[in-house]
Amino acid sequence: MFVPPSDPVNKPKTLKVSQLCELCHCRKAIMKRPKNLIKICKECFYNVFETxxxxxxxxxxxxxxxxxxxxxxxxxxxxTVLAYVLKLLNERYNYGIEIVLLSIDEGIVGYRDDSLATVKRNKEQYNLPLEIISYRDLYNWTMDEIVACAGIRNSCTYCGVFRRQALDRGASKLGIKHVVTGHNADDMAETVLMNILRGDVARLEKSTSIITESSGSPVKRSKPFKYTYQKEIVLYAHYKKLDYFSTECSYAPEAFRGTARELMKNLESIRPSCIIDIIQSGESLKLKPKREKKTTIRNKNVSHNTSRNAVNEIEIRSDGTVSLSSSKNNSIRGNFKDGNRCERCGYLSSNKVCKACTLLEGLAKNRAKMQLDNDTFGQGAAKLTRELESLSF
Ligand SMILES: Nc1ncnc2c1ncn2[C@@H]1O[C@H](COP(=O)(O)OP(=O)(O)OP(=O)(O)O)[C@@H](O)[C@H]1O
Structure with missing residues (x-):
């Protein structure tokens, strides 16, 4: 029998079974899937990720x-992956949705300006309209100024409240009632863990919802990446060569979240399914209503709840983070319901004064105090200089 000489160039590569993708069993596995550690090829990874x-x-x-x-x-x-995948799935499965990119410029020099440049490129790459709203235009403050005034420790609280409202306002401006965010499974598990560790029952109940609606706001939010692992998002972006900005915010995450994140990462390295397990535990928790026990201390420097009508209170927790809590006192809350407007800024709010305005009030007072301190310091320094000049040796 004639045996053709083997062609060293076109010779099909024979793969060992252990090298094959465990899903298609024909292509070479290139990675272990972070979610379940099965060996998988690139094509199957795209497929399971998107599906x-x-x-x-x-x-x-x-x-x-x-x-x-x-x-x-x-x-x-x-x-970035969310915008890319939503556009792809919308075309593949004909969802019939219209997608707009909405960016908030918090005013963080060296961070947000660079990341917004990426979004502007994404706008062209994905052919999607883009709207940018800035804290400067909405609140007359940038995050850099807020941190200079209120300190870095509470930056996430200020930023969170302002960004939430800014996204709402941006969406309303565009006539949109639904904002989707890239919060992923790791973020959600982290939040569940944090709320358990803090005993924050009210937040724990809401922390696993895929759709959230805040009272007073006509704009709902959803998290299509609720069950998607962060590591898989990074791998997807890497293999698809998506253009994204990878620097962390200059103002590091609040200390407690950072610690919860570390804890989650350690747990994940031992047991990858723990991210989904924590989310599922959170989903199945049935909590009985409990009387809220105040374990917080008031911050004398930042809290400025001077208005008798203001129903939001700025509080500092024992771990040093700031929290805005709404008074449950109906006599203060009065008849304020959804659809009412903040008496300061006029934006929709279920309280008389919205959370953003309460924080702004505190910031304005802090700024005034800082100016006074600087002036006093300046006067003191001038006096000292005069005294030194008058000295003769
Ligand atoms: N400046 C912003 N403008 C618009 N949306 C934002 C902005 N910052 C955060 N978001 C939305 O909130 C989600 C979670 O934000 P977070 O600050 O936790 O960043 P992240 O987990 O690093 O997400 P990303 O990788 O998308 O920046 C983001 O995925 C995005 O959808």
């Missing part, structure tokens, strides 16, 4: 045909 997100969207009825949605686009890996 799982599609199932999350469909099972939770996130969108309706003809809906206009805004993707909260920060230029980071999560929201």
């Amino acid at each position: 799982e997100i599609h199932h999350t969207i469909v099972n939770n009825k996130l969108f309706y045909h003809g809906e206009k949605i805004a993707v909260g686009a920060s230029g980071g890996k999560d929201s």
Whole structure:
């Protein structure tokens, strides 16, 4: 029998079974899937990654045909992959949604300006409209100024409240009632863990919702990446060569969240499924209503709840983080319901004064105090200089 000489160039590579993708059994596995550690090829990874997100969207009825949605686009890996995948799935499965990129410029020099440049490129790459709203225009403060005034420790609280409202306002401006964000499974598990560790029952109940609506706001939010692992988002962005900005915010995450994140990472390295397990535990928790026990201390420097009508209070927790709590006292709250407007800024709020305005009030007072301190210091320094000049030796 004639045996052709083997062609060293076109010789098919024979792979060992142990090298094959455990899903298609024909291509070479290139990675262990972070979620379950199965060996998988690139094509199968794309397929499972996109299909799982599609199932999350469909099972939770996130969108309706003809809906206009805004993707909260920060230029980071999560929201960049979100915009890319939503556009892809919208075309593949005909969701019939209209996608707009919505970016908030918090005014963090050397961080947000660079990440916004990425979003502007994404706008061209994905052919999606982009709207940018800045803290400067909305609040007349930038995050850099806020940190200079109120300190770095509480920056996440200020930024969180302002960004939430800014996304709402940006969406409303565009006539959009649905903002989707890139919060992923790791973020969600981290939040569940933090709320358990803090005993924050009220937040714990809401922390696993895929759709959230805040009272007073016509804009809902959803998290299509609720079950998507951060490591997989990074791998997807890497293999697809997506253009994203990878620097961490200059103002590090609040200390407690940072610690919870570390804890989650350690747990994940021992047991990858723990991220999903924590989310599922959070989903199945049935909490009985409990009387809220105040374990907080008031911050005498930052808290400025001087208005008798203000129902939001700025508090500093024992771990040093700032919290804005709404008074549950109905006599103060009066008849304020959804659809009412903040008496200061006029934006929709279920309270007389919205959270952003309460924080702004505190900031304005802090700024005035800082100026006074500087002036006093300046006068003192001038006096000292005069005294030194008059000295003769
Ligand atoms: N400046 C912003 N403008 C618009 N949306 C934002 C902005 N910052 C955050 N978001 C939205 O909130 C989500 C979670 O934000 P977070 O600050 O936790 O960043 P992240 O986990 O690093 O996400 P990303 O990788 O998208 O930056 C983002 O994925 C994005 O959808």
